Amino acid sequence: MKIHEHQALALLQEAGVPNAGGQVAFTVEQAVQAARELGGERFVVKAQIHAGGRGKAGGVKLAEGLSGVEQAAGEILGKTLVTPQTGPSGKVVHRVLVAPALSIAHEYYLSILTDNETGCTLLMASTQGGTEIEEVAKNNPDKILRQQVDAVAGLRGYHITNLAAGLGLEGEAARDFAAVVRGLYRLFWDKDCSLIELNPLVRTQEGRLLALDVKMNFDDNALFRHKDIAALRDPQEEDAREVEAAQHKLSYIPLEGSIGCMVNGAGLAMATMDIIEAFGGQPANFLDVGGGASAEKVAAAFRLLLADKNVRCIFVNIFGGIMRCDVLAEGIVQAAKEVSLPVPLVVRLRGTNWERGAEILAQSGLAITYEPDLAKSAHLAVSLAKGGVQA
Amino acid sequence: MSIFVNRDTRVLVQGITGSQGLFHTEKMLEYGTRVVGGVTPGKGGQAVLGLPVFDTVEQAVRATGANASVIYVPPAHAADSILEAAQAGLDTVVCITEGIPILEMLRVRRFLQGGKTRLIGPNCPGIITPGETKLGILPGDICKPGRVGVVSRSGTLTYEAVDQLTALGIGQSTAVGIGGDPIRGTGFLEVLEAFEKDEQTLAVLLIGEIGGQGEEQAARYARDCMTKPLAAFIAGRCAPPGRRMGHAGAIISGGQGDAKSKIEAIRSCGIPVADTLDLVGEALLQAVRAAGMDEALLRRQDC
Numbered sequence: 001m002k003i004h005e006h007q008a009l010a011l012l013q014e015a016g017v018p019n020a021g022g023q024v025a026f027t028v029e030q031a032v033q034a035a036r037e038l039g040g041e042r043f044v045v046k047a048q049i050h051a052g053g054r055g056k057a058g059g060v061k062l063a064e065g066l067s068g069v070e071q072a073a074g075e076i077l078g079k080t081l082v083t084p085q086t087g088p089s090g091k092v093v094h095r096v097l098v099a100p101a102l103s104i105a106h107e108y109y110l111s112i113l114t115d116n117e118t119g120c121t122l123l124m125a126s127t128q129g130g131t132e133i134e135e136v137a138k139n140n141p142d143k144i145l146r147q148q149v150d151a152v153a154g155l156r157g158y159h160i161t162n163l164a165a166g167l168g169l170e171g172e173a174a175r176d177f178a179a180v181v182r183g184l185y186r187l188f189w190d191k192d193c194s195l196i197e198l199n200p201l202v203r204t205q206e207g208r209l210l211a212l213d214v215k216m217n218f219d220d221n222a223l224f225r226h227k228d229i230a231a232l233r234d235p236q237e238e239d240a241r242e243v244e245a246a247q248h249k250l251s252y253i254p255l256e257g258s259i260g261c262m263v264n265g266a267g268l269a270m271a272t273m274d275i276i277e278a279f280g281g282q283p284a285n286f287l288d289v290g291g292g293a294s295a296e297k298v299a300a301a302f303r304l305l306l307a308d309k310n311v312r313c314i315f316v317n318i319f320g321g322i323m324r325c326d327v328l329a330e331g332i333v334q335a336a337k338e339v340s341l342p343v344p345l346v347v348r349l350r351g352t353n354w355e356r357g358a359e360i361l362a363q364s365g366l367a368i369t370y371e372p373d374l375a376k377s378a379h380l381a382v383s384l385a386k387g388g389v390q391a
Numbered sequence: 392m393s394i395f396v397n398r399d400t401r402v403l404v405q406g407i408t409g410s411q412g413l414f415h416t417e418k419m420l421e422y423g424t425r426v427v428g429g430v431t432p433g434k435g436g437q438a439v440l441g442l443p444v445f446d447t448v449e450q451a452v453r454a455t456g457a458n459a460s461v462i463y464v465p466p467a468h469a470a471d472s473i474l475e476a477a478q479a480g481l482d483t484v485v486c487i488t489e490g491i492p493i494l495e496m497l498r499v500r501r502f503l504q505g506g507k508t509r510l511i512g513p514n515c516p517g518i519i520t521p522g523e524t525k526l527g528i529l530p531g532d533i534c535k536p537g538r539v540g541v542v543s544r545s546g547t548l549t550y551e552a553v554d555q556l557t558a559l560g561i562g563q564s565t566a567v568g569i570g571g572d573p574i575r576g577t578g579f580l581e582v583l584e585a586f587e588k589d590e591q592t593l594a595v596l597l598i599g600e601i602g603g604q605g606e607e608q609a610a611r612y613a614r615d616c617m618t619k620p621l622a623a624f625i626a627g628r629c630a631p632p633g634r635r636m637g638h639a640g641a642i643i644s645g646g647q648g649d650a651k652s653k654i655e656a657i658r659s660c661g662i663p664v665a666d667t668l669d670l671v672g673e674a675l676l677q678a679v680r681a682a683g684m685d686e687a688l689l690r691r692q693d694c
Contacts, residue, residue, distance in 0.1 A: 052638070111639040114493055116573035117604055119500045124639060137642040144642060151497035192492055197639050222492035224467060253631060266571065267545020267600055270626040271668040274650075277629040278667050286630070319547045319554070321516070321530040322418075351550060352530050374551075375669040 001218045002050040003232045006097045008216035011191070017183035018176070019211040020202075022099025024048065031073035032066050034098040041065060042101035045072040047093040050237040052215065053083030055131065059093065062101055069098060094236055102210065107200035108167060109133050109144075110180065112188050120148040121188065123181065125163045129200035155185040176209040191229055192222030241304060248300040250289055257282025258312040258385045260305030260343075262298070264289050264323060272317045275374065281382035284311045291323055298328070299335035306339065313385035316347045317377070325349040325357030333364040344369065344384040348377035393520035393565045394540065394585040394592070395483055395509060396459065400524055403451050403460040403481075404429040405472045407439055411487075412463035415528050416440055419461075422531040424524045427455040448472075448479040459483040461517060461526040466490035469513060473499050477508040485526045486512035486576070496574035503576065510576025516546035516568035529553075529566065537562015538689050539675065540586035542579060543598035544571050544605075548626060548668070552598050555672035560690045564592040573602070579609035587617050593688055594620045596675050601627030602648050607656040614660035620682040622674035624665040625653050 006024040013019060022044075023034035035043050047059030054060050059081045061072040073096055082090035107129035115122040125145045128136040136143050145166040147159040160181050164174040184196050195217040202212045223230045235243055245252035251266065255273075259281050263269035266288045273283040285308065289301055305311055318328055332347060346369045349357045354372060361370045369384070371377035402419070406412040407429025417440060419426055428443045428451050435446030445451035448460065460481050464472045469488035476484040491513050503510055511518055517527010522536035533550060535557045543549040549568045556563060567582050569575055579597060586592045595617075599606035606625065613621045628650040647653075654664050663681070665674035679686050 109638075113639045114497065114574070119497055119574055121497070124642065133638045134642060137638075150501065151494070152501045189494060192494055194493065195639055199638060219493045221466060221490045222494070225492075255631060263547075265545055265547030267543070267598070267626050268547035268551065268668075270600065270630050271548060271551075271624075273630065274626060274628040275667045275669065283629065319550045321547065321550050322415075322528050350554060351533060373669075375667070378669075 001220055001223060001229070001233060002237070003216055003218070003229070004048040004050070004095070004234065005046065005214060006048055006095075007232045008214040009211070011187060011216065012183070012211055012214060015183045015187040017180055017187070017211060018209060019214070020099050020102060022097045024095055025073065025098055026095050028070055028073045028077060031096055031098050032070050035063075035066050035069040038098065038100055040100050043069050044099050044101045045069060045076060046097045046099070047076050047079070047081055048095040048097055049081060049086070049091040049093060050234070051081075051083050051085035051091060053085050053131075054081060057081045057083045073098070091237070102202065102212070103205040104202045104212075105205050106203045108202070109199050110184070110201045111195065111197040111199070112184050112193075113195040115148070118148055120150055123147040123149060123159060123163060125167055127167055129202075133199060149185070155182065173203065173207070173209060180209060180211070191226055192219045193217065194219045241307065245287075245304055248297055250287060250297065250301055250304065252304060253286040254308060255283055255285050256310070257284045258310050259381050260284045260287075260308065260311040260314040262287050262289060262301050262305065262314065262316045264291065264293065264318050268317065268319060272315070272378070275378045276315070276382060279378050279382045281385055284308050293318075293323060293328055293331060295331035295334040298331040299338050302335050302339045302341065306342070311343060312387070313343055313381050314341065314345045315377070315381035316345065317374070318349050318351075320349065320351035320354060320357070322352070324352050325354040326360060329357035329360035332368070333360060333366060336364075336366050336368065346371065346377055346381040346384060348372060348374060350374075392589055392591045393523065394582070394589050395511070395565065395567070396518055396524050396526055397520050398423070398425070398523040400459045400483065400526070401425050401427045401455065401457045402524075402526055403427065403448065403455070403457040405448065405460050405462045405476065406464035407431055407442070407444060408434050408437070409463055409465075413439065415463060416442070418528075418531070419525060422525050424526065427457050430460075448475045448481070452479050452481070457481065459526060460485070462486040462488055464488055466492070470495035470499050473510060473513075474502055477503055477506060477510070481508055483526070484508055484510050484576075485515070485517045486510065487515065487517060487527055488512075489514040491572070493574055496572065500574055500576070511567065512570040512572075512576060514572040515570030515575075516549055518565065518567045520565045521563050527568070529568065533557055534566065535562040538564055538591060538593040538691070540564050540582075540589070540592040540595040541566040541598070542582040542586075542595065543568055544600050545598065545626065548598045548624075551668060552596055552624070552671050556596070556675070559672045559676070561672070561675070564589060571600075579605045580612055583609050583612055583617065583621070587619060592619065593684065594622075594675060594679050596671060597621060597623045598671070599623060599625045599653065601625070601630055601650050601653065604647065606653050610657040610660040610662055613662060620678035620684060622663045622665065622671070622678040623657050624668060624671045624674065625650050625657070626668070
């Protein structure tokens with residue numbers, strides 16, 4: 001799960017990690033009030049969306065005085081930001097962060113995440129902080145310092161010393177850096193994070209070390225034990241269809257194609273999309289119905305697929321393991337009657353009781369194209385989506 | 392022989408009194424698995440399906456001589472169950488549970504390092520040695536005893552692969568679902584090592600997915616150290632680019648882990664990769680023929 005920058009900054013504050021601070025505002029008036037309370041002359045107004053690349057898209061503005069904040073907030077709030085991470089349709093800005101502008105002497109990069117290859121947590125740091133960090137990693141990998149931290153032995157002084165030395169930090173700066181790393185590591189474990197990224201972590205002209213921008217992701221599997229974090233979820237940032245799918249325990253990702261897919265298991269769902277594409281079609285989505293698909297769940301899945309106006313054909317591909325194909329076929333028939341499908345439906349069932357499942361579909365009197373062979377059924381779906389004749 | 396489990400494996404079910412545990416225990420018993428008892432804290436002394444229930448794994452091992460377990464415990468408690476099973480000295484622990492917090496699994500994996508317990512999973516369908524035993528939720532009736540090893544990250548893709556082999560008249564020595572979580576017990580590499588050593592296994596089918604580096608490592612191992620033919624399939628060629636994890640995810644993956652780079656890496660090791668899922672059985676036969684092996688050996692019943 002992702003959260004907003006202003007929420008992440010508040011968590012850093014709680015963990016004792018120095019940061020640029022600021023206040024969140026949902027309206028221009030609130031933004032001006034926030035600036036008034038913060039005091040000072042120069043501010044930065046930052047769009048709060050769950051995607052990076054805001055600065056280049058015009059979502060971060062420097063503002064002089066309260067009138068500057070008023071103007072900047074007016075320009076950013078309600079604007080649709082398109083960045084490389086938002087997708088082509090972009091994201092509407094519903095809230096901004098107002099923070100004091102800092103005089104920056106240097107920008108560093110610092111992150112902590114789980115490294116699936118080694119099974120450790122990994123600290124990464126660089127003197128080349130800022131928006132070009134991925135370029136730095138690609139072209140000058142030596143500029144990215146890494147320290148593996150064992151999950152059982154934990155964070156030790158030498159990890160921090162190695163990073164600080166690599167960053168060229170000494171004396172007070174090194175001590176400030178140690179406090180930042182310790183705070184991050186503690187927060188990472190306390191809140192079951194999957195990533196905390198300070199980019200940049202800045203040294204100000206006054207010599208202070210502050211987190212200026214932070215990205216914080218959390219392990220969805222662990223949200224059950226962090227009600228405070230779960231409460232930070234912002235549904236406005238999520239695709240409405242994905243939210244609805246999640247309510248029915250369906251895993252759904254919309255795509256651009258014309259064949260609506262309903263499959264059990266993530267691996268088979270991906271392989272189904274792949275075979276559709278290999279045969280010249282385009283999948284409209286990824287949809288994993290999981291184990292045990294009731295008529296209710298199938299109907300919810302059909303409705304979800306049909307809400308996508310690009311869908312010209314629905315392809316159901318189920319391998320019944322524990323899920324019995326006859327039970328699933330009954331669910332499909334019931335759901336198809338309930339939803340009354342305006343597009344052709346191709347069903348491929350294999351595995352437990354598939355023959356009985358095929359009978360149920362055949363006897364339903366509904367226009368369902370049943371084909372047990374994977375390749376043949378995928379070809380049928382592709383041809384029907386292109387307006388081909390029903391077999 | 393087979394790998395990891397066989398008809399002599401004495402199995403405990405952790406979480407036997409839950410609905411999943413109960414349902415699948417019945418299925419395992421029907422298949423012939425030697426289930427010797429169950430564990431549910433607080434329900435020790437009860438009996439379920441004629442099997443004794445214990446409060447802890449240690450007590451269950453002492454009373455039954457179990458050497459393996461399968462875990463159907465909710466995610467909040469499943470990491471504890473794995474640790475408990477390892478501490479009680481079980482050889483093989485299969486964790487079906489999906490949704491265990493990742494940081495829990497980091498510690499579990501460290502605890503298991505260097506110990507005798509092999510963990511399969513979590514978030515996996517389990518393991519089956521056809522005709523002998525199954526630990527987990529794999530449907531037994533699509534399997535057939537034989538000579539091909541199957542290893543996969545995905546549950547339903549394991550079933551597809553096994554089903555295609557069976558339809559071609561090719562049986563399986565053991566099929567292992569290693570699970571879909573990023574932090575797991577047994578990986579592709581260790582399963583290949585075991586298949587290479589196993590006399591019953593003549594060839595191996597590997598079913599991978601996008602993400603991570605496990606398939607590439609396995610392919611290099613197969614090229615350098617395996618005498619047995621291997622074929623592969625990778626799901627996710629047209630998957631949308633993953634949900635980004637800040638810059639850090641991109642930095643550590645270095646642009647690897649997508650289907651295209653995985654397939655290229657595997658093919659560059661001389662291993663055939665099926666273009667589409669319907670062709671995995673064919674890909675295996677191709678690998679077998681390329682190795683100069685008589686494919687009729689794969690169809691022999693007497694193993």
